Amino acid sequence: MPFRFPSGTVRLGAVTACALALTTLLGCSNGGGGGGDTATESATGPSTGGGTRITIQDFKFQPASLTVSAGAEVTVVNKDTTTHTVTASKGGSFDTGDIAPGKSATFTAPSKPGDFPYTCTIHPFMKGTLTVE
Incomplete structure (x- = not known):
């Protein structure tokens, strides 16, 4: 039995509602599966705690250059x-x-300040x- 779409105005409303719902769901996602990317957050300064x-x-490696406190995990x-x-x-x-x-x-970062290429x-x-640092 073939499915028939309702007439134009109703179909447009249903499609618009679906698109809006999908946009809302995607807009709320950070894509990272959790509480943010700590590499990005700490790439601009020393890590704390x-x-x-x-x-x-x-x-x-992302980020390729990272600054952390001495002994940071x-x-x-x-x-x-x-x-x-x-x-x-x-x-x-x-x-x-x-x-x-x-x-x-x-791993644990070195306890002495300096640059450590890896x-x-x-x-x-x-x-x-x-x-x-």
């Missing part, structure tokens, strides 16, 4: 399709080890800098 996040996606989330690491380039001050796709790891040991072209 709640930790800091580096996200790996599309073979990039840094969580690394791998949203990519392959395993990665976050490994200090010099001095071995931090190393997450292998982080599988969809998994995360946490890389993915599996994909050396991936580079970032952790600045400790």
Whole structure:
């Protein structure tokens, strides 16, 4: 049995109502599945208390440059399709080890202030800098 749409004015109203409902639902979503992106929030200054996040996606560290307080906990989330690491380039001050796709790891930032370049040991072209204040 074929479905028949009501006449033009009613159909336009129903379509408009559906579009409005969809727009409202999408407008309320932050797309992140939760309480905000701490990497973006802390990328402009030192992290305070709640930790800091580096996200790996599309073979990039996001943010690539991050400033944290000495001894801050840094969580690394791998949203990519392959395993990665976050490994200090010099001095071995931090190393997450292998982080599988969809998994995360946490490390403690060095206790001394300074700039700490890091890389993915599996994909050396991936580079970032952790600045400790």
